[in-house]
Amino acid sequence: MLKKIEAIIREEKLNDVKDALKDIGIVGLNVFEIRGHGRQGGIKLAGRSGSYQVDLLPKIQLNIVLSEHNLEDTIEAILNSAYTGETGDGLIFVYPVEEVIRIRTRERGHEAVMYPGDIDERKGRKKA
Amino acid sequence: MGNPINSGDTAWILVCCSLVLLMTPALALFYGGMARRKNVLSTLTLSYVFMLLIGVQWVLYGYSLAFGEDIGGLIGGLNFVGLRGVGAAVNPNYAKTIPHGLFAAFQMMFAVITPALITGAFVERVRFKTFLLFSLIWVTLIYDPLCHWVWGKGGWLGAMGALDFAGGTVVHIAAGFSALAFALVIGPRKGFGKFPIEPHNIILTVVGAGLLWVGWFGFNAGSALAANGVAVNALLTTNSSAAMAGLVWMLLSWLDGRPSTLGLATGMVVGLAAVTPASGFVTPMAALVIGAVAAPLGYYGIRFREKCRLDESMDVWACHGLASTWGMVATGLFATVEVNSGGANGLFYGHPAQLGIQLVAIAATMAFTFGGTFIIAKALDWSIGLRVSGMEEEVGLDISTHGERAYS
Numbered sequence: 001m002l003k004k005i006e007a008i009i010r011e012e013k014l015n016d017v018k019d020a021l022k023d024i025g026i027v028g029l030n031v032f033e034i035r036g037h038g039r040q041g042g043i044k045l046a047g048r049s050g051s052y053q054v055d056l057l058p059k060i061q062l063n064i065v066l067s068e069h070n071l072e073d074t075i076e077a078i079l080n081s082a083y084t085g086e087t088g089d090g091l092i093f094v095y096p097v098e099e100v101i102r103i104r105t106r107e108r109g110h111e112a113v114m115y116p117g118d119i120d121e122r123k124g125r126k127k128a
Numbered sequence: 129m130g131n132p133i134n135s136g137d138t139a140w141i142l143v144c145c146s147l148v149l150l151m152t153p154a155l156a157l158f159y160g161g162m163a164r165r166k167n168v169l170s171t172l173t174l175s176y177v178f179m180l181l182i183g184v185q186w187v188l189y190g191y192s193l194a195f196g197e198d199i200g201g202l203i204g205g206l207n208f209v210g211l212r213g214v215g216a217a218v219n220p221n222y223a224k225t226i227p228h229g230l231f232a233a234f235q236m237m238f239a240v241i242t243p244a245l246i247t248g249a250f251v252e253r254v255r256f257k258t259f260l261l262f263s264l265i266w267v268t269l270i271y272d273p274l275c276h277w278v279w280g281k282g283g284w285l286g287a288m289g290a291l292d293f294a295g296g297t298v299v300h301i302a303a304g305f306s307a308l309a310f311a312l313v314i315g316p317r318k319g320f321g322k323f324p325i326e327p328h329n330i331i332l333t334v335v336g337a338g339l340l341w342v343g344w345f346g347f348n349a350g351s352a353l354a355a356n357g358v359a360v361n362a363l364l365t366t367n368s369s370a371a372m373a374g375l376v377w378m379l380l381s382w383l384d385g386r387p388s389t390l391g392l393a394t395g396m397v398v399g400l401a402a403v404t405p406a407s408g409f410v411t412p413m414a415a416l417v418i419g420a421v422a423a424p425l426g427y428y429g430i431r432f433r434e435k436c437r438l439d440e441s442m443d444v445w446a447c448h449g450l451a452s453t454w455g456m457v458a459t460g461l462f463a464t465v466e467v468n469s470g471g472a473n474g475l476f477y478g479h480p481a482q483l484g485i486q487l488v489a490i491a492a493t494m495a496f497t498f499g500g501t502f503i504i505a506k507a508l509d510w511s512i513g514l515r516v517s518g519m520e521e522e523v524g525l526d527i528s529t530h531g532e533r534a535y536s
Contacts, residue, residue: 045326046381046388048443049430052324 001068002097002109005075006061008036008090009082014060020081021064024073025119032061040088059090065097067110070119132218134225140355141226141234147346148237152179152244154339158397159248159442161332162390166524167252168328168534174247174259178240181263186236187211193272194235195222198282203273208232221281225354234350239275242299243267246501248442249307250314255516256529258508270306270500274298274493290489291459291471291482293362294351296405296452297493304449305494306501307440313505314514316439318521325441330390337393341370344400348407358468362407365415366400369407372419373399373426373451380427391427394447398426402451406459409471414462421458422451453490460486 009017014031021029035056042055066074075092083089102112114120156175163171182190189209196204208214216227223231243263250259277283278290278298285297292298317325327333348366352359377395381388402422403415410418429446440446460483463474473479508514515521520528527533 044385046384046386046391048388048390048394049427049434050381050384051386054324054326 002100002113003066003068003071004095004097005064005066005071005078006093006095007064007078007082008034008038008092009060009062009078010084010088010090011058011060013082013084013089014062016081017062017078020077021074024077025117025122026064026066026070026074026077027115027118028064028066028113030063032063034059034061038088038091057088065100065113067113067120073119132225133227134354137225137354137356138227138230140359141230141350141353144346144350145230145234145237147343148234148241148350149179149343151237151340151343151347152176152241154336154343155241155244156336157332158336158340158393159251159333161329161334161336162327162442163251164325164524165328165535166526166533168332168526169530169532170256170525171247171251173256173530174251174254175244177260178244178263181260182236182240182243182267185264185267186232186239190239190267190272191232191235193268194239194275195232195280198276198280201282201284201287202276204276204280223353231353234353235275235279238295238299238347239267239271242271242295242303245299245303245444245448246307246310248444249311249440250514251441252317252525253314253515253521254525255513256525258512258514261512262504262508262514265504266306266501269504270497271298271302274302274496277492278489285489285492288488289472289482289485291409291463291486292405292456292489293408293459293471294348294404296456296459297489300401300404300448300452301456301490301493302497304445304447304452305498307444308438308449309498309502310505311438311440311445313502313509316437317441318518320439321437327390330393334389334393337396340397341400344370344404348404352408358408358470361412361467364412365403365407365410365418368412368415369403369419369422370396370399372416373402373423374419376420376423377427380424394426394443395423398422398447398451401448402455402458404452405455406462409459409463409468409474411462411464411467414458417462418455418458422454425450425454453494456486456490457483460484 036059037055042053044051045054100112101108152175156172160168160171192206192208193204196208199205214232215229219228275298277285278292344366345363349359349363374392374396378387378392381391399419399422403418426446429450430443461474461476463471464477472482475483
C-alpha cells in the first residue's frame with residue numbers, strides 16, 4: 001500500500017523537519033507555502049497606526065508519498081521535529097494513494113517511490 | 129549692469145527641479161506598496177499620469193493661470209499661455225537670478241505631485257476615465273488658482289502676508305482636504321471594515337518614502353530659488369522634522385505593540401509634509417518641535433479616520449492635510465527674520481498677527497479645496513460615475529482597467 005502524508009507545519013520548522021526526514025532516509029517530498037488557520041486563530045500585525053488582526057497565517061504544507069511500511073517512522077520524525085508545544089504546531093493528514101508512476105522509467109507502485117540511499121535501501125529492501 | 133543670471137542659482141534649481149520630479153515616482157512606490165497586489169499597477173499609474181497630464185497642461189495654460197498677470201488676486205491671466213515669453217531671461221517677480229523658464233519648470237513639478245498625492249484617497253476603485261477628467265478639472269479649477277493665491281504676484285493670500293515657503297497650503301493642505309472630500313463621495317472599497325485590507329509590498333512603500341525624503345530637499349531647499357543660506361536652512365529644517373517625526377512615530381507604534389517599519393516610513397513623510405510651509409522661515413530646533421508634534425497628529429489622525437469608518441485609503445488627509453495644517457500654524461509661531469529676511473516674525477518672535485494670517489490661509493485653503501473637490505466629485509459621480517463596477521473592483525484594476533498584471 002502507498003500512503004500520502006500531508007503535514008501542515010510552522011514555517012520556521014521547515015528546516016528542522018526536512019533534516020529529520022533526511023536523517024531517516026525520506027528523500028522525496030514537496031513543499032507548499034500555504035495560508036490557513038486552526039486553533040491558533042491568527043496573529044496581530046503592526047499597521048501604520050497601531051495593529052490589526054490577520055486570521056490567515058502563513059504555514060508550510062509538506063506532501064510525501066511513501067510505502068505504508070515507512071509511514072510510522074516518518075510520522076514520528078515529523079512529530080518530533082515540528083513540535084514546539086504552542087498552539088499552531090500543525091496537523092498531519094494521511095491518505096491512501098491509488099497509484100504512483102515515475103515518468104522517466106514508467107515504474108509503478110513501491111518502486112516508483114524508492115530512491116538510492118533512502119529509508120528502504122537502508123533497511124535492506126531492494127527494488128524488484 | 130551685468131548679466132542678472134546667477135549660474136550657481138541656476139545649476140542648483142536645475143538639480144532641484146529633477147529632485148522634485150523624482151518625488152512623483154517615489155510617491156507611486158509609496159502608494160503602490162500599500163495597495164493590494166491586484167491594484168499595484170493601477171496605483172502606480174494614478175501617480176505617473178500626472179507627469180504626462182501636467183507636463184502638457186502646464187505648458188499649454190497651467191503656468192499662466194497660476195503665474196500669469198494677476199486678475200483680482202484670484203487667478204493669473206493668459207499672458208504666459210504656451211509659455212510665451214517664459215524662457216532664458218529672468219523675471220522680476222519670480223526669477224530674479226535664474227531663467228524664468230526654469231522657475232516655470234520647477235513649479236511644474238509641484239503641480240505634478242499635488243494631484244498625485246490625492247490619488248491615495250480613491251485607489252483600488254476609481255474609474256480611470258473619470259479620474260482623468262477629474263484630474264484635469266481639479267488642476268485647472270483648484271490647483272492653478274490656489275497656487276496663484278499664495279505664490280502668484282498679486283495673489284490675495286500672498287499679498288496678505290501668508291507665509292508658505294514650499295507648499296503647505298498649495299500642496300499638502302490642498303491634497304489632504306481634497307482627498308477627504310473625494311473619499312466621502314466615492315465611498316469605501318468593497319470589504320472595507322469587514323476584513324483587513326493589507327499592504328501587499330511594504331518594501332516598495334519604504335523605498336518610496338526614502339526617495340521622497342531625498343526629493344524633498346529639492347522641494348523645500350529649492351523653494352529658496354537660489355543656492356544660498358535660506359536654501360541650506362530649509363534643507364536642515366526638512367531633515368530635522370522628517371527625522372524627529374519618524375522617530376516619534378516609531379515610538380508610538382512601539383507603545384502600541386512593535387516598532388513598525390511601515391509606521392516609521394509614514395512618520396518620515398508626515399514630518400516632511402509638516403515642515404514644508406515652515407522650512408524656509410524657522411530654525412532647525414523649531415523644525416524638531418514641528419516634527420515631534422506632527423507625528424502624533426498623523427498617528428492619531430489615522431486612528432480617528434478609521435474610527436469614522438471612512439476609507440480615505442492611504443491617509444492623505446491625516447498624513448498631509450493635518451500635518452501641513454500644523455506646519456502652517458507652526459510657521460506663524462516659529463518664523464523669524466533671523467533665518468530669512470524675506471519672511472516675517474511669528475508669535476514667539478513678537479508678531480502674533482502672523483499667526484492670524486496663517487489661520488486665514490489655512491481656512492481659505494481648506495474651504496476652497498474641500499468644497500471645490502466635493503462639488504467636482506459629486507458632479508462626476510452623478511454624470512459619468514466615479515467607480516468601476518463591483519466585479520471590476522473584485523478582479524482588481526490591474527486586470528480590469530489596464531489589462532495587465534504586476535506579477536506573473
